[in-house]
Amino acid sequence: MGDKKEKRVTLQDVAKDAGVSRATASLVVRGSTSITEQTKQKVLASMNKLGYVYDRVAASFRSRRSSTVGIIITDIGNPFFSELLANLQDRLDELGYTTLLGMTFESESKQERILETMLEHHVCGIIMAPVAGTNPTVFARLKQLNVPCVLIGREISGARVDYIGTDxxxxxxxxxxxxxxxxxxxxxxxxxxxxxxxxxxxxxxxxxxxxxxxxxxxxxxxxxxxxxxxxxxxxxxxxxxxxxxxxxxxxxxxxxxxxxxxxxxxxxxxxxxxxxxxxxxxxxxxxxxxxxxxxxxxGSGQWGIEAANLLHQRISAETPAPAAQETARIILPPKxxxxxxxxxxxxxx
Amino acid sequence: MGDKKEKRVTLQDVAKDAGVSRATASLVVRGSTSITEQTKQKVLASMNKLGYVYDRVAASFRSRRSSTVGIIITDIGNPFFSELLANLQDRLDELGYTTLLGMTFESESKQERILETMLEHHVCGIIMAPVAGTNPTVFARLKQLNVPCVLIGREISGARVDYIGTDxxxxxxxxxxxxxxxxxxxxxxxxxxxxxxxxxxxxxxxxxxxxxxxxxxxxxxxxxxxxxxxxxxxxxxxxxxxxxxxxxxxxxxxxxxxxxxxxxxxxxxxxxxxxxxxxxxxxxxxxxxxxxxxxxxxGSGQWGIEAANLLHQRISAETPAPAAQETARIILPPKxxxxxxxxxxxxxx
DNA sequence: TCCTCTTAGTAGATCGATCTAATTATAAGC
DNA sequence: GCTTATAATTAGATCGATCTACTAAGAGGA
Incomplete structure (x- = not known):
């Protein structure tokens, strides 16, 4: 009968129900260690009871961080890329990232639009197989915005970016x-x-x-x-x-x-x-x-796993001196x- | 020398530079028709000058809307799905959506985790090839949260959801x-x-x-x-x-x-x-x-296009009476x- | 007893766009 | 010229979690 306003359940509601502060509830969802088992259970119970859905958008808005990674490939029609993508995606999933997917079909303008959109979405990193003739300035831009990037299969001369490929x-x-x-x-x-x-x-x-x-x-x-x-x-x-x-x-x-x-x-x-x-x-x-x-x-599958691991490492790193950072160049041996x-x-x- | 704070350029900054209000600048980025060509150009010029990057996270946080769509497939290792995905993704891109990708590898628990994460990300719709034995309650949940969903290739009995497949x-x-x-x-x-x-x-x-x-x-x-x-x-x-x-x-x-x-x-x-x-x-x-x-x-490619179109229609629709809505069942003829x-x-x- | 140190929890500001409702410019009608 | 309608613009509140800085409560030591 009363589905009038249908307001979303917020951390505020959960906190009130559990009799704690919003900040405490927030610490619980984030798995902070400085919360007693007792209060943690109280909060979790309230979350369950009220049907709380964590709002990642609000969270990543406030924290200026996100758990999304952009993957940009040229064309999934090539099974090489599907195999790569399956492993990449699986590993990223294990590491707790959500993936935004983009396909360029070898068009540079499409690639630029996709990159721009991903930046607008605050991705915390990008893994890409760049289109031929990619303008290296886009990587400078990524560096400036402090978004790590790993290239796969194609190097772009003039771009100081991590790379994974084979010989x-x-x-x-x-x-x-x-x-x-x-x-x-x-x-x-x-x-x-x-x-x-x-x-x-x-x-x-x-x-x-x-x-x-x-x-x-x-x-x-x-x-x-x-x-x-x-x-x-x-x-x-x-x-x-x-x-x-x-x-x-x-x-x-x-x-x-x-x-x-x-x-x-x-x-x-x-x-x-x-x-x-x-x-x-x-x-x-x-x-x-x-x-x-x-x-x-x-070993396309291995590329995917390595790319995910490397990006994760870059994202997790404090990067106090982003300029000084060495770029990695992982070359898996062909057979x-x-x-x-x-x-x-x-x-x- | 002075890259101290490295504050992001916001609409506020753009508005100030262009000599208009934040609200006006916002209308410009959203392409509102009730803005003079003149002011529009002024704002665009300032955006360019300052290197403004639209913050989709903030926008979708405030508006409780988003332009992201979740795609959940079982395994891209099957070329059927890669071909489908290529077309689906391409069409969604045309329609202005960004895609979040998830792969279940036929695991229901994985599927549930992926769905949950996508909901946390406020996707505005979901296209999925459900795993075998998917619990129909997840669709009730989607309906309740008012997130339209299109199934491809597999119907789930008991789920009142749009479906695209063949005979x-x-x-x-x-x-x-x-x-x-x-x-x-x-x-x-x-x-x-x-x-x-x-x-x-x-x-x-x-x-x-x-x-x-x-x-x-x-x-x-x-x-x-x-x-x-x-x-x-x-x-x-x-x-x-x-x-x-x-x-x-x-x-x-x-x-x-x-x-x-x-x-x-x-x-x-x-x-x-x-x-x-x-x-x-x-x-x-x-x-x-x-x-x-x-x-x-x-016609896997066609499935992708139809799925994208249908979802777009669902998202764009006002859905004043979500309960009364008829579900679509698009059956493309096999050959x-x-x-x-x-x-x-x-x-x- | 008093002081320090640690741990658990909290209040209030804040992120950057969009929304609502109101205001001001511009045109139209008489 | 004055009212009314419409177009263009704006101020200020707001979304929901996280951050910063702070408090309260114990624990331990002298």
Missing amino acids: FQWGTKMAVRHLADQGHKHIALLGGTPHTSAYNERLAGYLEGLEESRIPTDQHHIIPGPPTRESGAVIINQLIRQDKLPTAALCHNDIVALGVIVGLRENRLVAGKDMALVGFDDIKEAATANPGLTTVAV LVIRESSTHFMGVH | FQWGTKMAVRHLADQGHKHIALLGGTPHTSAYNERLAGYLEGLEESRIPTDQHHIIPGPPTRESGAVIINQLIRQDKLPTAALCHNDIVALGVIVGLRENRLVAGKDMALVGFDDIKEAATANPGLTTVAV LVIRESSTHFMGVH
């Missing part, structure tokens, strides 16, 4: 040498967004690997492209039309490689047999694809996982 | 009939979490399809299991050990089907040839798998997508 160069070199060991002389580098650290490192590793194997580089076999399945298929069709098909290819990542498999199939060619293939990331699908995809495993796509070649080298 | 029963029936049309008499139903609406509907469609095709049901060919790749492989190995392999199988979803393909391969059997296979969802991988996976497309996995059977029926 793309070494991983790529391993892959090239593996293909060279199989006798390949025509090894392409397919896909990838130029002007990103992740691409440049791969390119360097690719060139280095070729050189060490004394294979001349062929500019026609270095074909960048968006990191998508479609892109892989498109590139293969293009190579076939130009009659420039290499005997082996190193793909920017696994989904590009999976696209390449499809592109080959469209042309009645069989990945692995007609062309050796190596991917990058080791997403789940790589193991179950047909043929099984040889790939450079980077070549050999499957059928690179070991069943039946063509002519 | 699982019809989709499954179509798939069974397709297999029956190919001459199959032993069609299994593999994977899926019992006691969920999504499973029950499929089961009903499966039984109905068999009946219409005058195929007797075989309890040994109804094998539930978690909706994961691993599960698909495990089930197949189990069937082979028991020498109960059907000639065709309808899988709970695509990743189970992909797991089945792997399980078959482990036993030197070829999906499509030795056993016909139909999945559910039509994730991207279904098209590029080998063999291409016949599946029931449900059978036929690929090689169900059309190249070479065994004995």
Whole structure:
């Protein structure tokens, strides 16, 4: 009958019911140690009785702190990111953070809008896979506002920010040498967004690997492209039309490689047999694809956990001298996982 | 030198600089129409000059409103959910919402904790794929707190909440009939979490399809299991050990089907040839798998968009009489997508 | 007994926007 | 010119928890 005003239950109400002050009730919700077990129970009982819901908005408004973390990724359509995100989110959850999610779809303007909104929400930290060509000034801004930030997978030159990634160069070199060991002389580098650290490192590793194997580089076999399945298929069709098909290819990542498999199939060619293939990331699908995809495993799940831990450390730190703080650079070692796509070649080298 | 206090720039500061009142400045940030272009420009200029950052926390604290929406999914490891999430998030972004993300990994206690935290954050709405066996009282609670909620893919009996899904029963029936049309008499139903609406509907469609095709049901060919790749492989190995392999199988979803393909391969059997296979969802991988996976497309992307639109509508509505409100039930039609996995059977029926 | 030290609890100000209700400028009608 | 209606702007209260600084009550030591 009397649901007139429907006022929210506040700490004030709880305190009154429990016969303590608002401040004491506040200390109870925050788990302060300087509260007797007895009063604590009294307050908890009242909270229960009245159906109290903690108001994080009010709390973080007053305290100028929050327990929310922003995660910004380019596109969850790539399973690499879903696997990363699952672990990241899970770990952040364990650490007591709530996550705000943003997806940029590789658009810098979208990224800036998302960042701005997250700042408006007072996130206490940000974990992001930056879009290609991100303006490093945004990181200066974050530093100025004292919001720690961890980059994953892509470094931005000029940004003094924590970074988690793998040794793309070494991983790529391993892959090239593996293909060279199989006798390949025509090894392409397919896909990838130029002007990103992740691409440049791969390119360097690719060139280095070729050189060490004394294979001349062929500019026609270095074909960048968006990191998508479609892109892989498109590139293969293009190579076939130009009659420039290499005997082996190193793909920017696994989904590009999976696209390449499809592109080959469209042309009645069989990945692995007609062309050796190596991917990058080791997403789940790589193991179950047909043929099984040889790939450079980077441990995406581990990245997520490390990123969460590192950010937590930054947030928890007192940061008395934010300027003097060293940035961390966590490089997880890549590992070549050999499957059928690179070991069943039946063509002519 | 003088970065002593580092006070945040507030609307007050902006107002003073622009020579207007705090209230006016507030109206400007909110894009009120009853502000002259002239004063608006003055205020915007001051905001720019002082580097003002809108404080959404303070705003939503005062207004008891927020522009954040909670998304709760079970596991982003399933590409079905990543595709859904990408579209959902994108649409919500367009509508001006920020998303809080939670992952339950099918744990009800986790789900309850996540929900609670989101309520503490004053989300203005929730979109969720509920875990199996979700207690309907949580929805009553949401209704009481006046937080609209849209369920996706799973209905909870007893919960009067909006729902978006597909006609699982019809989709499954179509798939069974397709297999029956190919001459199959032993069609299994593999994977899926019992006691969920999504499973029950499929089961009903499966039984109905068999009946219409005058195929007797075989309890040994109804094998539930978690909706994961691993599960698909495990089930197949189990069937082979028991020498109960059907000639065709309808899988709970695509990743189970992909797991089945792997399980078959482990036993030197070829999906499509030795056993016909139909999945559910039509994730991207279904098209590029080998063999291409016949599946029931449900338009996951569309679900996301519809869910966002519906929630937006609920949030925007005045909801003068929340109790009288009808719940929406949006059922997007499923579509059978036929690929090689169900059309190249070479065994004995 | 008196003083100090620690522990448990509290009063009152405060964070920064938005709300309500009122005020002042501007236009419109006669 | 004067009233009335409408548009533009504003003062001051307010949301609910946390913070700062303070008090009260015991504990322990000399």
